[in-house]
């Protein structure tokens with residue numbers, strides 16, 4: 211079994227966080243040709259996104275599908291609660307993180323370089339980020355510290371990756387959206403989890419360097 215992924219990719223770090231939490235060591239490979247845009251990678255994964263998991267003749271994309279496959283194999287630490295209603299909520303929250311929060315954050319990647327920046331795009335995304343953070347915050351476990359209670363799960367992996375990116379792009383774009391008290395509590399709990407911190411502290415400088423380089427560029 212192996213995973214095609216790239217060090218800088220947000221969804222790749224989400225999967226790497228899940229692997230760390232599960233305690234699974236699966237070989238990580240760059241896509242052939244070094245890019246998800248290569249023809250060789252398209253032949254393996256017609257969707258062209260990373261990450262992708264290869265297990266024999268099984269090719270899986272979509273980070274949550276990969277995490278759920280590993281979960282269903284029953285290996286490593288569980289990233290879902292036992293109760294089926296809570297499991298469903300874990301999926302719902304993970305989709306909110308991906309489809310709302312991550313999408314709004316991603317829409318700002320092209321705005322980090324000052325030259326092409328459009329203030330109305332930044333303002334609109336900032337407001338969508340704020341709305342997504344509030345939506346997720348309102349559905350989080352009241353006592354936490356993680357999204358659905360005392361253990362970090364699939365949705366926490368996506369949230370950690372998104373909040374790291376949000377933190378990095380906030381200064382150059384002067385964003386106003388901020389995590390609320392439950393998410394701040396989650397960040398504090400993540401900072402005390404060596405499995406998460408090992409991955410996040412390796413990732414943070416990559417993102418910071420990209421933001422610094424891009425914000426200083428003329429394009």
Ligand SMILES: N[C@@H](CCC(=O)N[C@@H](CS)C(=O)NCC(=O)O)C(=O)O
Pocket residue numbers: 219220221222246258259260261271272273274308
């Ligand atoms: N819904 C996908 C999104 C994955 C995704 O967008 N990955 C980015 C890199 S972080 C990518 O492959 N972008 C290339 C593209 O969309 O063509 C997932 O959950 O895995």
